[in-house]
Amino acid sequence: MALQGLRLSVKIDTKNVIHMFDTYREYLPRTTNRFMKKIAGHYARVYLRHIRAAGIKEWKFGSFNRLKEQISNPLRTSGSRSGGTTSYGVEVARYLLALDNFKKQPHWVKLKKGRLIRQWAIDKMGTRPTGYLLKTQPDYEPSIPIKSHPWLESANAAAYKGIQQIIRIELNKLKDEVKAGV
Numbered sequence: 001m002a003l004q005g006l007r008l009s010v011k012i013d014t015k016n017v018i019h020m021f022d023t024y025r026e027y028l029p030r031t032t033n034r035f036m037k038k039i040a041g042h043y044a045r046v047y048l049r050h051i052r053a054a055g056i057k058e059w060k061f062g063s064f065n066r067l068k069e070q071i072s073n074p075l076r077t078s079g080s081r082s083g084g085t086t087s088y089g090v091e092v093a094r095y096l097l098a099l100d101n102f103k104k105q106p107h108w109v110k111l112k113k114g115r116l117i118r119q120w121a122i123d124k125m126g127t128r129p130t131g132y133l134l135k136t137q138p139d140y141e142p143s144i145p146i147k148s149h150p151w152l153e154s155a156n157a158a159a160y161k162g163i164q165q166i167i168r169i170e171l172n173k174l175k176d177e178v179k180a181g182v
Contacts, residue, residue: 033086037074039088044067046155047092074090077089110143
């Protein structure tokens with residue numbers, strides 16, 4: 001007895017499919033821009049939360065304020081307002097990235113004139129940084145030990161988990177817009 005295979009045929013009315021895609025086509029550029037903007041804002045929110053959880057305190061230059069602004073208004077990185085795809089990103093201050101990825105724990109940083117770290121030490125330790133100084137002789141610049149505050153890897157992992165929910169919400173909005181003809 002020979003086994004016979006199962007044959008499955010599928011017929012699709014291509015006119016309906018083409019009409020459906022034509023309907024969605026006019027909404028897609030606006031929707032993808034909205035997706036990207038919401039995702040970038042989500043990353044800014046998660047970055048700010050993880051920076052604070054890592055024990056990094058806000059200092060000058062408004063780096064925390066810049067992240068707060070980017071939650072609702074992410075940085076536009078490319079594209080035009082009249083058409084095309086616009087990209088959005090999150091701008092993070094260089095010192096926040098540096099605090100994330102030190103190789104050697106802790107390491108000593110010289111408090112040379114003109115460096116931000118010197119101004120930070122003066123603000124935090126008084127007018128003349130003392131206490132954690134490596135050398136205080138006249139020939140040497142004062143130094144302080146700096147520890148890593150890792151936050152970026154965990155923040156990226158947490159933000160990535162939230163992307164699917166954002167996409168699901170935005171796709172539902174897209175379906176409602178198409179149905180309503182907005």
